[in-house]
Amino acid sequence: MEHVINAxxxxxAYGMDEPIITEANMKINPNEFVFITGKSGSGKSTILKSIYxxxxxxxxxxxxxxxxxxxxxSSKLNLLRRYLGIVxxxxxxxNDWTVEKNVMLPLMIGGFxxxxxxxxxxxxxxxxxxxxxxxxxxxxxxxxxxxxxxxARALAHNPIMILADEPTGNLDEYSSEVIWxxxxxxxxxxxxxxVVVTHHIPSTLGIDYKHFFLESGVxxxxx
Amino acid sequence: MKSLKNHxxxxxxxxxxxxxxxxxxxxxKIVEDYSKKLTQDYSIVVVAPKTLSSAVMKSRVKGxxxxxxxxxxxxxxxxxxxxxxxxxxxxxxxxxxxxxMKLKSFPSVKEIERIKKKLLSxxxxxxxxxxxxxxxxxxxxxxxxxxxxxxxxVFILIISVLLMFxxxxxxxxxxxxxxxxxxxxxxxxxxxxxxxxxxVIVDSFISTILVAGTFIFxxxxxxxxxxxxxxSISIPKFDxxxxxxxxxxxxLLFSLFIVSIVIRKMNKE
Numbered sequence: 452m453e454h455v456i457n458a459x460x461x462x463x464a465y466g467m468d469e470p471i472i473t474e475a476n477m478k479i480n481p482n483e484f485v486f487i488t489g490k491s492g493s494g495k496s497t498i499l500k501s502i503y504x505x506x507x508x509x510x511x512x513x514x515x516x517x518x519x520x521x522x523x524x525s526s527k528l529n530l531l532r533r534y535l536g537i538v539x540x541x542x543x544x545x546n547d548w549t550v551e552k553n554v555m556l557p558l559m560i561g562g563f564x565x566x567x568x569x570x571x572x573x574x575x576x577x578x579x580x581x582x583x584x585x586x587x588x589x590x591x592x593x594x595x596x597x598x599x600x601x602x603a604r605a606l607a608h609n610p611i612m613i614l615a616d617e618p619t620g621n622l623d624e625y626s627s628e629v630i631w632x633x634x635x636x637x638x639x640x641x642x643x644x645x646v647v648v649t650h651h652i653p654s655t656l657g658i659d660y661k662h663f664f665l666e667s668g669v670x671x672x673x674x
Numbered sequence: 675m676k677s678l679k680n681h682x683x684x685x686x687x688x689x690x691x692x693x694x695x696x697x698x699x700x701x702x703k704i705v706e707d708y709s710k711k712l713t714q715d716y717s718i719v720v721v722a723p724k725t726l727s728s729a730v731m732k733s734r735v736k737g738x739x740x741x742x743x744x745x746x747x748x749x750x751x752x753x754x755x756x757x758x759x760x761x762x763x764x765x766x767x768x769x770x771x772x773x774x775m776k777l778k779s780f781p782s783v784k785e786i787e788r789i790k791k792k793l794l795s796x797x798x799x800x801x802x803x804x805x806x807x808x809x810x811x812x813x814x815x816x817x818x819x820x821x822x823x824x825x826x827x828v829f830i831l832i833i834s835v836l837l838m839f840x841x842x843x844x845x846x847x848x849x850x851x852x853x854x855x856x857x858x859x860x861x862x863x864x865x866x867x868x869x870x871x872x873x874v875i876v877d878s879f880i881s882t883i884l885v886a887g888t889f890i891f892x893x894x895x896x897x898x899x900x901x902x903x904x905x906s907i908s909i910p911k912f913d914x915x916x917x918x919x920x921x922x923x924x925x926l927l928f929s930l931f932i933v934s935i936v937i938r939k940m941n942k943e
Contacts (some may be wrong), residue, residue, distance in 0.1 A: 503858065560862075
């Protein structure tokens with residue numbers, strides 16, 4: 452697989468509305484750290500949604516992990532999503548599941564035994580320094596802690612790529628730093644491709660990254 | 675508390691649905707049983723100039739169970755005091771044969787007319803008395819009872835299904851967030867919906883047990899027994915194996931069908 456994401460002349464729109472992204476070209480290689488920035492409403496999240504198949508491209512090509520997203524069947528899309536880890540600004544944890552069970556989710560979907568799921572979840576919770584809160588429920592945790600749980604869940608199944616939609620948007624400085632460290636570690640130690648949609652690229656990241664900037668529906672690669 | 679309320683919202687319509695279904699079965703069985711008893715008591719009187727052969731009549735007219743000659747001796751004995759013995763002998767020769775005819779099942783109004791026509795068309799019978807007035811009244815009463823139970827059940831079924839649809843939609847809205855999170859990580863349909871299927875399966879079992887319990891307990895109440903006795907009806911026993919299996923099957927079929935429709939509809943939206 453040459454590119455993890457290959458978009459050629461990609462046009463995205465919601466239903467019959469005017470396109471949000473027009474004729475975009477993006478190539479993302481394995482183990483790259485990528486930022487997608489732009490003003491509010493510029494279509495950053497729309498690009499991310501198209502990558503995990505929430506919206507279908509109107510025109511052009513969009514290959515994710517070698518799979519063409521256009522006209523993909525729901526069973527194939529389910530399979531593809533099992534290779535991705537997704538993090539949202541609003542965490543999207545299952546509130547009536549414990550922290551540990553939330554982290555186990557991608558492994559349960561992957562069909563791993565309960566023993567393996569628990570072991571891996573505990574390892575990741577230890578990694579995000581929340582093992583002592585494994586039995587708590589998400590709403591008993593602070594925002595920063597919930598996002599760390601969401602990160603642990605996104606990493607649980609060793610995904611090929613992590614897609615993060617403004618992962619630090621709701622967090623204080625300390626929690627944001629923890630999340631950036633986790634994303635950086637995923638790239639450096641696990642070889643994961645990381646695609647982050649954000650308003651602001653942290654100055655203290657200390658790694659090489661690719662940067663796409665969105666304006667008026669056009670995607671520019673910033674060198 | 676909320677969970678109990680959620681369960682009750684499905685258990686209650688399911689219970690009513692199964693109850694009305696079992697009630698219809700029960701009514702059918704009682705009516706069937708009662709009509710069997712009536713069939714034993716009901717007979718058609720046939721007048722024939724000559725002796726009738728049971729085998730011939732059975733082969734010509736369908737539905738005849740037995741034919742029995744009604745002895746004219748009693749009538750003639752009553753007349754002995756008023757008429758001379760010579761005239762009695764003449765009367766004996768001239769008197770036609772009377773037969774009581776029993777049928778295999780309790781006939782409908784149409785069937786009774788058919789049998790009457792068929793008997794007369796054989797040329798062996800001169801008169802047929804079906805006692806149709808009394809028969810028709812009883813038959814119509816049965817029909818009203820059966821149809822009322824059926825209409826009642828259909829009405830209850832529609833209401834129950836609508837209530838279940840509504841409750842499933844509420845459940846689905848409650849679980850939507852969880853299902854969408856699961857979908858983001860590639861969970862298959864069955865896994866996303868498993869919790870809803872599990873809930874309806876549990877509720878189906880509970881409803882079936884409640885209905886089975888009601889129909890086992892109900893006929894053992896003294897007042898119900900007395901009532902049945904006063905009406906000369908016997909309440910059929912609830913067959914734990916067969917009746918429970920039917921109820922459980924119907925319950926699962928309805929609830930799984932409804933939950934599948936609601937989930938698929940929501941997924942499309």
